[in-house]
Amino acid sequence: DVQMTQSPSYLAASPGESVSISCKASKSISNNLAWYQEKPGKANKLLIHSGSTLQSGTPSRFSGSGSGTDFTLTIRSLEFEDFAVYYCQQYNEYPLTFGSGTKLEIK
């Protein structure tokens, strides 16, 4: 199975700041990586796929980069609505696997 190591598990930042979240795969997954946002009371939201392609409706302050084993989600100029939990997920092979999540909180 492809293990997805996500870091940090917790991140505190202020609105207007920029943050980055790392996701490392235990073997190459090409660019078959997605990022999801989890917020209480809302359905999980697909933000980015193919490592760096923004899903329709994702604000441009979100960006993704990387390929192979190392990936990064960056959020520029944080807005209040961005404080949530973020997961990476590989879809290169079965079983599909997720990172352990990053909780982004307001400082």
Place this chain on the structure above:
Amino acid sequence: QIQLVQSGPELKKPGESVKISCKASGYTFTDYAMHWVKQAPGKGLKWMGWINTYTGKPTYADDFKGRFVFSLEASASTANLQISNLKNEDTATYFCARRYILFDYWGQGVMVTVSS
């Protein structure tokens, strides 16, 4: 609009069974597979497997073989997850998510609590 609406929370005793549903609307049900994902309290997401909504064939992740059954009521655009012989470690929120290549729509999740 596309929606996956799941059934309500469940409180069960160890050894009992539970069946939770996921009703799809806003798209052709058989065009997308339906996947199931488990989230234990305070934990991350764990993929459980999927069901081919066209053929009805289920595929289970290794940790979910035996007590877990995926099924369909295709005429009602509904996917179901049944868990038998419930254990304390089954306490979790269970999500359905449609997938072609990506999980682009998710249900809101169903909290299943197993407690004596």
